[in-house]
Amino acid sequence: MHDLDAVAVRRWADACVRSLDANREAIDQINVFPVPDGDTGTNLLHTMQSALDALLRAPMSGVGEALSALAKGALAGARGNSGVILSQALRGLAEAAKDLSSLTGTALRQALHRADELATAAVSNPVAGTVLSVLHAAAEAAKDTSTDELDEVVTAAAKAGAEALAETPRQLAVLAKAGVVDAGGRGLLVLLDTLAAIVTGKELATLPANIVPRTLESLTTDREAGSAEFEYEVMYLLDGTDEVDQLKIDLNQLGDCVSAVGDGDGLWTVHVHCNDIGAAIEAGVRTGRPHRITVQRFADQIAAQASRFVRDRAIVVLASGAVDLFRAEGASVVDLARDVTANDLLSTIAGTRARHVAVLPGDPDVRDQLDEAIAYAVAAGQDVVVVPTFSPVQALAALAVHDPSRRAGDDVVAMAEASAATRRGELEVSDREAITWVGRCQPGDLLGMLDGEVVLIEPGPASPENLCDLACRLVDRMLGGGGELVTLILGEACPGGLVETLEDHLRVTHPEVEVTAYPGGQPDAVIFVGVE
Incomplete structure (x- = not known):
């Protein structure tokens, strides 16, 4: 490849998330500096995922805009020292690639140099033997490369970074004592x-x-700096100001590991280790508008590594039907037939006591509560991923391919693909007058829905004959695009004989199709329909 365009940047960002996911635990295990809190890999993964999410929401354009979206997303979602430094490294890449349609070897050389400058400036007391040393070595190697070919520049940078990483135990006694290299590096x-x-x-x-797991002794290693111990890590986003010099001075009087870095467009991420949490936040209030405030107690983080998670993987399903069916498949279930709050969702996610949690929503109407619950769970150290499912039948299809022996990231991809391959339908009774894509409906009318939109209307009142007839018409429409399996989840109002009527109908119209039905008991939909 001669240069790196916006499409390749998206591929790189996605690959970074997958690679960090695969290496997260190994990186967490060797995290001993500046405090042995065992979260560097997790913080990097969270920060890079935030960067990727921002990039995927940005319009496809030049490489400069793509890298800028990555940098802004990383800054907004930065966690820990490592996340802050990563956001500044991405900002350096974005600034050097500004207005470019693709990243060349020359531009990458400049980008790594700028990333090195910004990342070093982000740390109040730069220390040799950390991620900064690795980034600096990569930037210097890129600068000294005799060619402008992108592949040779990036290869030289990566190899120099590896050599610098291997040297980190010789630069920091705390790493040598623990027998590890720097986690951030x-x-x-x-x-x-x-x-x-x-x-x-x-x-x-x-x-x-020469990377080995942390020893018990390394878990209690004092930080390398000579300052007093600080119990808490405080982070927040800050806007409403263009100047943070005084804030840095104030925070340095309260603790150490101070950073206040921006995206160049008015948004700052602030980070400090301290004992007085309130004073750290008040310093932000005096400067601008702090928000998205997070506080971590290092002792809690260390203890949590050993005792908090009792299993590696769990599935949480949010559904208004087939609750017993999902539980029988090993999932934790939140019943959406009742009013559900963010606290209810958080309790279920945290209650799994699993390090990795995949959430199958089953209903798009709970998105706000789910986002809030996931934010708290992730801040508390769990790795939570939402698999896009919009109906219990899609959640059921996703759960059917779940394999806990697979790598977490691969398992999520497989479940997402199974959900996407399942067309979703629904048969319900209208509770109000409304205008739909196929005309006006009245209260009591029967509605056939496909992918969330009304496609069939049968005048009410509902009767077993009308419901059976509309179910046949809806399934016929869904099978128009092909399919081999029809899955039904039967609600409280589903009339007896509907499944048999549908099976008789399909034996004539689609003899190749298999029908599977489960009692769901949902109070809203007469049936949920899935076609695979």
Whole structure:
């Protein structure tokens, strides 16, 4: 590849998220500096996922705009020192690629140099033997490359970063004592290797082999700096100001590991380790408008690594029907037949006590509550991913392919693909007058819905004959695009004989199709229909 365009940037960002997910636990295990809180891999993954989400919402354009979207998303979702530094590294790439349609070898050289400058400036007391050393070595190697070919520049940068990472135990006694390399540096190298793989089309495995899990002694290692111990990590976003110099001074008087970095467009991420949480937040209030405030107690984080999670994987299903069916399949279930709050959802997610949780919503109407619950769960250390499902039948299809022996990221992809391959239908009775795509409906009319839109209307009142007839017409319409399996989830109002009537109908019109029905008991939909 001669250069890197916006499409390749999206591929790189997606690959970074998948690679960080695969390496997250290993990076967490070697995290001993500046505090042994075991969350560097998790923080990098969360920050990069936030960056990718922002990029996917941005319009497809030049590489500069794509990298800018990544940088802004990383800053808004930055967690921990490592997340802040990553956001500034991406900002450096974005600034160097501004107004470019693609990233060349020359531009990458400039981008790594700018990333090195911004990341170093983001840390109040830069220390050798950290992620900054790895980034600086990569930038210097890129600068010294004799060619402008992108593949050679990025390969040289990644290899130099690997060499610098292997040197980190010799630069920091705390790393040598624990027998590990710097966790943040390893995370950065994952991103550099991924970029090299995207550019060259070849895997570049440069991670040093001398990485071992943390020992019990390393978990209680004092921070390298000579300052007093600080119990809390405080982070928040800040806007409403263009100047943060005084804020940095105030925070340095309260604690250490201070950073206040911006996206160049008025948004700042503030980070400090301190004991006085209120004073750290008040300093932000005096400067601008702090929001998205998070507080972590290091002792809690360390203890949580050993005791909080009792299993690796869990599935949480949000559904208004087939609750017993989902539970029988091993999922934790939130019954949407009752009013559900964010606290209810958070209680279920946290109650799984699983490190990785995949959520199958089953109903788009709970999105706001779910977003709030997930934000709290992620802030507390769980890895929570939402699989796009909009009906219990899609959630059932996703759960059917769930395989806990697969890597978490691959399992989520498989469930998402199964959900997307399932067309969703619904038969319900209208409770109000409304205008639909196929005309006006009145209260009591029967509605056939496909992918959330009304496609069939049968005048009320509802009768078993009308319901059976409309169910046959709806399934025929759904099978117009093909399909081999029809799944039905039967609600409280489903008349007896509907399944048999539909089976008799399909034996004539679609003899190749198999029908499977489950009692759901949902109070709203007469039936949910899935076609695969």
